[in-house]
Amino acid sequence: MPLLRSLAHLLTELRRTLLAERVTVQFPFAPAELPAEFRGRVILTDEALCKGCGLCVRDCPALALELERQDREHFRLIHYRDRCAYCGQCADSCPSHAIVLSNELVSPSQERDTLTQVLVEHAPDSTG
Amino acid sequence: MIDWLSALFSLLIFPGFAFLFLCALTFQWIDRLVVARLQGRVGPPWYQPLADFIKLLAKEDVLPIGAHELACAALPMVSLAAVLTAALYIPVGTHSAPSFEGDLIVVLFLLSIPSLAYFLAGWLSGSVFSVIGGNRSLLQYFSYEVPFLMALSGPAILSGSWSIAQITAQQSHAPWIALVQPLGFFLALTGLIGKLKRSPFDIPKAKSEIGAGPLTEFSGRKLALWQLSLHIKTAVGIFLLVNVFLGGASIGLPAPAVLVFGIKALLVLLVLSLVDVLYARLRIDQLVNLGWRVLAPLALVQVLVVILIGVG
Amino acid sequence: MSRITIPIGPQHPALKEPLSLKLVAEGERIVESALRIGYAHRGLERIFQNRNYVQNVHVVERVCGICSHVHTTAYCQGVEALLGLEVPPRALYLRTLLCELERIHSHLLWLGVLAEHIGFTTIFMYAWRDREIVLDIMEELSGGRVAHAVNVIGGVRIDIDPEYAHSILARFDDLERQIEVFLGVILHERTFQVRTHGIGRLTAEQVRRYCVVGPVARASGIDVDMRRDAPYAAYDQLDFRVIVAHEGDVWARTMVRTMESVESLQMCRQLLHAMPEGPLAVRAPRRVPPGEVVSRCEAPRGELVYYIRSDGSDRPARVKVRTPTLPALAALSEQLQDINIADVPTVLAGVDLCIACADR
Numbered sequence: 001m002p003l004l005r006s007l008a009h010l011l012t013e014l015r016r017t018l019l020a021e022r023v024t025v026q027f028p029f030a031p032a033e034l035p036a037e038f039r040g041r042v043i044l045t046d047e048a049l050c051k052g053c054g055l056c057v058r059d060c061p062a063l064a065l066e067l068e069r070q071d072r073e074h075f076r077l078i079h080y081r082d083r084c085a086y087c088g089q090c091a092d093s094c095p096s097h098a099i100v101l102s103n104e105l106v107s108p109s110q111e112r113d114t115l116t117q118v119l120v121e122h123a124p125d126s127t128g
Numbered sequence: 129m130i131d132w133l134s135a136l137f138s139l140l141i142f143p144g145f146a147f148l149f150l151c152a153l154t155f156q157w158i159d160r161l162v163v164a165r166l167q168g169r170v171g172p173p174w175y176q177p178l179a180d181f182i183k184l185l186a187k188e189d190v191l192p193i194g195a196h197e198l199a200c201a202a203l204p205m206v207s208l209a210a211v212l213t214a215a216l217y218i219p220v221g222t223h224s225a226p227s228f229e230g231d232l233i234v235v236l237f238l239l240s241i242p243s244l245a246y247f248l249a250g251w252l253s254g255s256v257f258s259v260i261g262g263n264r265s266l267l268q269y270f271s272y273e274v275p276f277l278m279a280l281s282g283p284a285i286l287s288g289s290w291s292i293a294q295i296t297a298q299q300s301h302a303p304w305i306a307l308v309q310p311l312g313f314f315l316a317l318t319g320l321i322g323k324l325k326r327s328p329f330d331i332p333k334a335k336s337e338i339g340a341g342p343l344t345e346f347s348g349r350k351l352a353l354w355q356l357s358l359h360i361k362t363a364v365g366i367f368l369l370v371n372v373f374l375g376g377a378s379i380g381l382p383a384p385a386v387l388v389f390g391i392k393a394l395l396v397l398l399v400l401s402l403v404d405v406l407y408a409r410l411r412i413d414q415l416v417n418l419g420w421r422v423l424a425p426l427a428l429v430q431v432l433v434v435i436l437i438g439v440g
Numbered sequence: 441m442s443r444i445t446i447p448i449g450p451q452h453p454a455l456k457e458p459l460s461l462k463l464v465a466e467g468e469r470i471v472e473s474a475l476r477i478g479y480a481h482r483g484l485e486r487i488f489q490n491r492n493y494v495q496n497v498h499v500v501e502r503v504c505g506i507c508s509h510v511h512t513t514a515y516c517q518g519v520e521a522l523l524g525l526e527v528p529p530r531a532l533y534l535r536t537l538l539c540e541l542e543r544i545h546s547h548l549l550w551l552g553v554l555a556e557h558i559g560f561t562t563i564f565m566y567a568w569r570d571r572e573i574v575l576d577i578m579e580e581l582s583g584g585r586v587a588h589a590v591n592v593i594g595g596v597r598i599d600i601d602p603e604y605a606h607s608i609l610a611r612f613d614d615l616e617r618q619i620e621v622f623l624g625v626i627l628h629e630r631t632f633q634v635r636t637h638g639i640g641r642l643t644a645e646q647v648r649r650y651c652v653v654g655p656v657a658r659a660s661g662i663d664v665d666m667r668r669d670a671p672y673a674a675y676d677q678l679d680f681r682v683i684v685a686h687e688g689d690v691w692a693r694t695m696v697r698t699m700e701s702v703e704s705l706q707m708c709r710q711l712l713h714a715m716p717e718g719p720l721a722v723r724a725p726r727r728v729p730p731g732e733v734v735s736r737c738e739a740p741r742g743e744l745v746y747y748i749r750s751d752g753s754d755r756p757a758r759v760k761v762r763t764p765t766l767p768a769l770a771a772l773s774e775q776l777q778d779i780n781i782a783d784v785p786t787v788l789a790g791v792d793l794c795i796a797c798a799d800r
Contacts, residue, residue, distance in 0.1 A: 409559025
């Protein structure tokens with residue numbers, strides 16, 4: 001009888017589910033296990049590598065990067081975490097592999113200012 | 129004086145309001161937990177139904193323009209009152225309810241009042257979805273109530289009495305009626321699922337089709353009372369079935385009556401949860417078909433079998 | 441009998457995405473329907489004109505969340521054709537692998553949504569649980585569950601080593617076992633069948649008239665599939681069946697999509713076993729010489745068409761997107777005639793609407 005066959009399918013699956021582990025990941029009460037390739041927070045590997053060429057700014061689809069240049073050596077690279085789409089194009093476009101995406105989660109915030117980070121600062125007075 | 133106090137205790141504490149309130153919350157929690165585990169989820173913590181109830185009491189209570197305000201305020205209370213009154217006549221564990229000949233009929237009548245109130249709530253709360261839900265709930269009522277009543281009359285005819293306490297008492301020295309009339313038990317369970325509007329018969333409150341059906345526009349305290357009455361109805365319905373079909377607190381061995389009763393009630397609840405998980409929701413015309421073409425004739429067959437073979 | 445107007449949307453439990461469907465019902469029967477879309481319109485085609493080709497790869501991905509990879513595939517293919525680039529074979533295989541993984545995840549998502557709409561919450565939970573296998577693979581490969589950012593103009597930016605390929609293949613066996621369970625339910629479970637048989641029937645003639653594509657067309661007997669008829673990426677190297685059914689109702693569409701998931705699993709296995717060695721991408725110039733191209737792909741919902749016109753600068757002059765949901769929406773009124781209110785969510789789910797795609 002088809003009714004019994006259908007019950008057999010589902011009852012087997014019900015039993016398997018009952019005996020297996022819960023599927024729910026109880027984040028944030030349990031740690032979130034993120035793979036190494038997860039595209040998370042945008043960071044600089046080494047500030048010295050960044051030449052301020054602006055390729056990352058040009059290729060960012062979300063317009064989340066901004067470069068303020070005063071002159072050849074003095075510039076500031078700002079990243080707006082709330083605009084960022086975490087696509088990784090900046091990391092792909094950077095010729096010196098200075099900017100990368102780590103696999104940390106970016107926490108939300110209610111203060112807009114905490115979501116703006118200055119990635120690189122080469123200010124006039126710091127180089128003397 | 130003692131009579132007064134014991135009556136008050138029965139009404140308010142055990143097996144009255146406090147006990148039923150606790151049962152409603154516990155059964156709801158167990159049901160949600162079992163369904164969740166069968167689906168691979170975690171399920172709610174034990175205090176979730178209580179938290180939901182308290183949260184609803186604190187919420188704003190609004191009705192749309194066009195809703196009948198007085199009726200919408202009264203209907204949840206009517207539903208709750210009917211269900212609580214029905215619980216008075218159902219023995220729980222060791223407690224013997226004030227019984228009289230015919231109280232089975234009275235209980236069944238009282239348990240139909242919430243269904244009527246539900247339908248009226250749909251019509252009078254002023255929303256398209258609730259009107260459709262109300263229509264469906266009435267159609268559903270007529271489809272499951274007839275087989276349900278006939279299935280419950282089988283044990284009464286077999287025991288020769290229309291009093292729940294008597295039917296239960298008869299089963300302490302006879303096999304449980306569920307074993308003698310398995311068809312009747314199956315029909316009573318199906319009818320109960322329809323009465324409690326659980327899947328696959330949760331048609332009036334089909335979430336993906338009509339919001340929440342008749343209760344779409346209720347919120348705050350009114351919704352809290354509605355949900356409480358529906359959950360107490362679950363507990364009362366299960367207790368009724370345990371008494372009429374499963375012999376109440378008797379098991380043939382000496383064992384604490386409350387424990388036995390509780391285990392039987394939990395088993396019925398587990399069956400209801402399992403059925404919830406196993407099937408898709410039926411359409412209202414499919415349910416009407418099922419009720420009148422399959423369930424009602426089967427119930428008739430069961431009653432005839434009892435009359436011709438069972439008694440005497 | 442009196443008529444009542446039922447508003448389905450813009451917010452309704454039956455809808456994943458906003459659209460406005462006004463139904464007029466007599467009792468439980470629908471007599472009229474009126475559809476409005478545009479609630480998820482974001483002006484993406486205009487945004488494409490304001491971004492350069494590299495930026496647009498990521499903007500194109502966000503046209504839709506479920507079929508994001510196939511949108512980038514269609515776009516990148518088009519731009520590569522305009523540039524005259526030859527994409528390395530390994531990149532084509534990886535692109536196709538993601539396309540098929542996306543098809544499986546989209547069909548499992550859809551199965552869960554359909555089950556939820558007919559009240560079968562258990563299958564909803566199981567389908568989305570098993571979909572996590574695919575999403576985890578995609579996250580480990582690309583870094584995102586929804587936005588994969590795998591394609592670049594000229595190739596792909598991810599790679600698979602043989603050890604990782606082994607772990608993927610092992611998980612595919614689990615997934616195949618689970619899809620067999622769903623097939624069993626669809627074929628044998630009575631309540632599922634009574635809710636989906638005969639609902640939302642479209643004849644082959646109606647499908648042709650409205651130009652419906654994808655699994656909906658294949659469920660009505662129209663044998664059309666871009667992967668076989670106009671092969672792109674690595675599809676000409678693969679051996680696969682195109683699933684066609686003839687009943688044309690929601691049940692047939694369920695069968696087509698579930699069997700397609702099984703076929704996609706087979707294709708993923710073939711891709712992993714036959715993956716050629718080589719570079720992952722070729723260097724793409726930033727300016728695209730003037731020209732126009734039409735790029736077609738088989739998205740999980742049907743044929744996806746991208747028309748790109750370039751004018752020699754580093755920004756496209758025009759990108760026009762024709763998503764498969766648009767003709768399906770046009771055919772909706774035919775399916776909504778004379779059905780029960782209870783079947784409306786089933787019909788809506790059976791068509792597998794992606795309003796974000798349709799509205800852009």
